[in-house]
Amino acid sequence: MNNNRVFNFSAGPSMLPLSVIDDAAANLANYEGCGQSVMEMSHRSKEFGKIIEDAEANLRELMNIPENYKVLFLQGGGTLQFAMVPLNLLRNSKKADYVVTGSWAKKAYQEACKYGDIRVIASSEEDTFAYIPKFSKEDIRPDADYVYVCYNNTIYGTHYNAIPDTGDIPLVADMSSCILSEEIDVSRFGLIFAGAQKNVGPAGMTIVIIREDLIGFADEKVPTYLDYKIHADKDSMYNTPPCFAIYIAGEVFKLIKNTGGVAAMHKADVEKANKLYAYIDESQLYKCPVAKEDRSLMNVVFVTGDTDLDKKFVAEAKAEGMVNLNGHRTVGGMRASIYNAMPMEGVDKLIEFMKKFEAENK
Numbered sequence: 001m002n003n004n005r006v007f008n009f010s011a012g013p014s015m016l017p018l019s020v021i022d023d024a025a026a027n028l029a030n031y032e033g034c035g036q037s038v039m040e041m042s043h044r045s046k047e048f049g050k051i052i053e054d055a056e057a058n059l060r061e062l063m064n065i066p067e068n069y070k071v072l073f074l075q076g077g078g079t080l081q082f083a084m085v086p087l088n089l090l091r092n093s094k095k096a097d098y099v100v101t102g103s104w105a106k107k108a109y110q111e112a113c114k115y116g117d118i119r120v121i122a123s124s125e126e127d128t129f130a131y132i133p134k135f136s137k138e139d140i141r142p143d144a145d146y147v148y149v150c151y152n153n154t155i156y157g158t159h160y161n162a163i164p165d166t167g168d169i170p171l172v173a174d175m176s177s178c179i180l181s182e183e184i185d186v187s188r189f190g191l192i193f194a195g196a197q198k199n200v201g202p203a204g205m206t207i208v209i210i211r212e213d214l215i216g217f218a219d220e221k222v223p224t225y226l227d228y229k230i231h232a233d234k235d236s237m238y239n240t241p242p243c244f245a246i247y248i249a250g251e252v253f254k255l256i257k258n259t260g261g262v263a264a265m266h267k268a269d270v271e272k273a274n275k276l277y278a279y280i281d282e283s284q285l286y287k288c289p290v291a292k293e294d295r296s297l298m299n300v301v302f303v304t305g306d307t308d309l310d311k312k313f314v315a316e317a318k319a320e321g322m323v324n325l326n327g328h329r330t331v332g333g334m335r336a337s338i339y340n341a342m343p344m345e346g347v348d349k350l351i352e353f354m355k356k357f358e359a360e361n362k
């Protein structure tokens, strides 16, 4: 069973651990003997109550989330957070400072501009987002309500190698494509969010981790669903949550917990990424355009410098069972997304293919 699966290098939705999929399949029609599927059961049932409570407890343990933070499981993807963040966190001066490191950060910035006085304090757009721009505390407006960063830039393959220091001003981070790939000091952030479909589970569920003192500031005109307070007060059960997505994410959390936690994930992710970058750097054909110190562990971007050759690469890799290696439509080239669920075997197979392709296309 399942021995004809491909290695999916997509930036998202992306691979899930096969053991989680097989286990979910075994429980699909009759979840743990309760006589129905998680897709059918009431979100108020005892069974689902345990699923969502365990998911939250395990995520809290994995990320070492402090007591004074709420964990919310919402809908609307990472994208809805581009609006929810300003609608809830522009609570005093209505000013916020953004760091623009790629398309997702830029979209978040543009969305926030609808709601307040938003400024870009650093950007790497002039260099096609090939590095993480530096900024210091002095660049932040002292009365800013928050500072916003995208921690891992899925499209351009960059990642913060240290948490920016914003002093007392809450730091908001989009971790959609790197959550659970590294140990993070959550207490350094005011809010962290992540859409599930990159590194956690199926699309449809978004994780929000928010410090309690930042909850409760949405204007009364803000739609009820977009107020963090309603979800915090109702333990993510204000309305029907995305039950099946939460269930699968919960199974992924259990698996990570049982295989050494986030530290073990990180170690494996570093090994995979280092191997791939090392090969790219020594090869004559491929180049990684990203500044070395800012390279992402999750999204490895590379090019041959020849658009037609890039296309040939993607097509031939696909024929060998390695799919979705094309770069984002805005940047071209190739991108290998190697999230937690991508085994080393997939990276080894990719490197073998890259060597063969290089030899054949000198």
Ligand SMILES: *Cc1c(COP(=O)(O)O)cnc(C)c1O
Binding pocket: 012, 076, 077, 078, 079, 080, 104, 150, 152, 153, 154, 174, 175, 176, 177, 195, 196, 198
């Ligand atoms: C994919 C992605 C998003 C958008 O996620 P959706 O769930 O499709 O809305 C936002 N930010 C980052 C960093 C992403 O990788």
